[in-house]
Amino acid sequence: MLNIHMFSSATKVKGQGVGSAYLELIKLLRTTFPREMEIKINDFQKSDISHYHTVDFKFYLSTFTKKRGCKVGYVHFLPETLEGSLKLPGISKTIFNKYLISFYKRMDQLVVVNPSFIPKLMNYGIPEEKITYIPNFVAKSDFYPKSAPTQQYLRKQHGFDPNKFIVLGVGQIQERKGVADFIELARRMPDVQFVWVGGFSFGRITDGYAELKKKVDNPLPNLFFPGIVDREKMNDYYNMADLFLLPSYNELFPMSILEAFSSETPVLVRDLELYHAVIADYYLAAQDCDDMEVKIRDLQEHPEKMQDLQQKAQAAANYYSEERLAKIWLEYYQSLSKGK
Known part of the structure; x- marks a missing residue:
């Protein structure tokens, strides 16, 4: 042993x-x-x-x-x-x-x-x-897709409109994570519900703390910051979302992407070269905030593209x-x- x-x-x-x-x-x-x-x-x-x-x-x-x-x-x-x-x-x-x-x-x-x-x-x-x-990798017992009725129930339970398109972001609130772009997208797309799960894990030494703190404390009507959520409750958020968006400027291999895959939630990320080596073909990529807006609108209007991304998430979950x-x-x- x-x-x-x-x-x-x-x-x-x-x-x-x-x-x-x-x-x-x-x-x-x-x-x-x-x-x-x-x-x-x-x-x-x-x-x-x-x-x-x-x-x-x-x-x-x-x-x-x-x-x-x-x-x-x-x-x-x-x-x-x-x-x-x-x-x-x-x-x-x-x-x-x-x-x-x-x-x-x-x-x-x-x-x-x-x-x-x-x-x-x-x-x-x-x-x-x-x-x-x-x-x-993530445990399938912790992150998995729930039934459509359960997903609708979870939305109502958390105060979200069951009929609205929900975009989920997960991670520490900091400059590197692209939270500023996430907030800007919420401003541009008032008909879409944006939810960012995470907080200022390292307090005031977080890069961009002062400016981001103001925006988090005074969010737009369609922007919700639930703070740091216990890991055992995170699967609910992935299941409530139509789309997982990670606008980070720099990453390694985010656990949040694997969690989204395992929950069979479609994934949209900023087009970073480092993703090419580990999750190529499993996600949709966007160049910048403008491109993210275009991609989200396109997915809203084309359910078949959402279904394709969901199938890719399933394949990624099986591989990892x-x-x-x-x-x-x-x-x-x-x-x-x-x-x-």
């Missing part, structure tokens, strides 16, 4: 994808492989494999002992992907960026959720053979299934153990 210790503080801050990905993996491994591996959380005793999900300083210090076995780092972000997320003073940003890369270099192996990050890590001096791509990813993770951990 493999002795694997997971290190993470991701669940301390609600409403962020890193925490969701971490919880999904722990649940999957413990449920699927109770005899093949023993999972412990934030335990500094001796282990075969130490898997670091967050870059806490106490975790960094723990890498200097031989007790950690094979050290695996989960790469959820790089210095360039933090732009538009947190507003840090120049010196603080420089120090953190150097620390982040130093943390990754302390690892024996790294796991990325998007293969587009491999050359970027190599540019920081990390050998390609130390990097493995393993995508995110728990069963397939569970096998990949088991083989990965076993190969590390044999390598040591």
